[in-house]
Amino acid sequence: MNTSPAIAQQISGDPLIVHISDVHGYLADARSALRAVGDTESYPDLVTSDQDNRLHWADNNYVLIVNGDVIDRGPANEECLEMVWRLQNEAPSGRVRYHLGNHELAILLPSFVRWPDAYSTSLGSAQRREFLQRVNEGAVTGAFEGYQYIYSHAGQNEPFNVRKVNDAVQAAASELLDVDCDDRMVQKQLERRYSRVFALGGNGGRGGCRLRR
Template sequence: MLTPQDSDAVSPPERDGVDALDPQTVTVVSISDIHGYLGDARSALLTLADHPDYDAVVEKDAARRLHWAGGEEYVLVINGDLIDRGPQSERVVEMAERLIEEAPPGHVRVTAGNHEMGVLVPELYDWSRWYSGTRSDEERRAFLQAVLDGHVVAAYEGHNVTYSHAGQPDPFTAREVNEELVEGTQRLLGALGDSDEIETQERVVESLPRVFGYDGETGRGPNAGLTWLDFEYMPEDAPPQVVGHTRQDTPVRRGNVVCGNVIRNNRRKEGGEAVIVETPDSIAALGRDEDGDVVEYVFSLPTMDEPRA
């Protein structure tokens, strides 16, 4: 479960945001909620290669496996929920591992979604029928280490927006929430396989709700953390963000927040898969139409009353 073998650990500040790279030359690409649907993810990520105004971020080989093609000019944010629901969770994880290993350090970022939480704190979810709920202790140990190595984060700061799986209505910095994820992960790793593991998972969720918390019967209530919050509860004046989690037919924007979770709502028809593309001066979505052609949706830049912390 996401255990890159040949990639160095990513530490702050590269772990946390594009400003640690060469921000004026980097384009950020985001895809969310792949959920084991490898073909749809492949199609979405190849939209840049199929659009005349963009260079490729990935390329496919003869076996249709994706490989990094973005050099140092791109950062790819896989914005949570790689796994579960679809039939190819293992192959999606392998794709993410391969891209992490092939890209320059810090250029492929995986944010934890609520289904990755099913690997971190599995005793609190009844997901034994899904990929996340059937990981062995050794697989979980390796995934926890991937968090500590900075390959899996809670959030990542782009040029004008912050990327996380579900977002938050109030301001936060990627470094703050990433440190909270690391703190909780260290505690979970220390208790792995011990008699008090369930209690440790409960205490982590209770003490670090901004990252690990869920709310209400569905988990998606207004007090949920940034892996669970439903887009319904994102206010118009929320800080600038790109999120997934809540299903949409096309990428949408509410106030300062863009939601790009479109794969599952388009599973039963041609086209619809999309990525979000951010430069210092623009934010847009590239998606497929019913003929497989690439369509660009351009959003105005979010309004920021104050610089981000």
């Protein structure tokens, strides 16, 4: 498996962790929340903004947890993803962690998520492949073992092994890339094989990505 610089480096010390989730395509709200870090003199800025109002990683020692559901519902899904990729590229290795939520899960298993007209289930094959490649490279994972907690999107209170979960996410993305992403049978096999991460539940994906810290 490949290992992305986004998750490769272990971070020493006890850095401050900033946690954001459920952006759901609302770029202005996400920008506002991220810029609010550093509003007091006690904490440095997490991000800066340029003349086009795009956010960039500031000079700091934070770890930013983007804890799933970046997409769907709002009007700026691609822009929200671009923001996350930009911050990952600009931050020091390992400082921006992006986890699968059930809406990212829908990109991996669109044949079994019944969300008509959602961004996640309407991606073209090239866009899906690009997202899956990022998952395969480790830029999108299932969980992060922080310094006091384990962070993941939602769902299950039983203890779990973070490394095994992230290996399962990478392996699933790799298999989907090998069959050009859209093989319904492979998607079903992945849901069954990695049910700890990919179980869809009985309501078309609303119960997916079941991990919990």
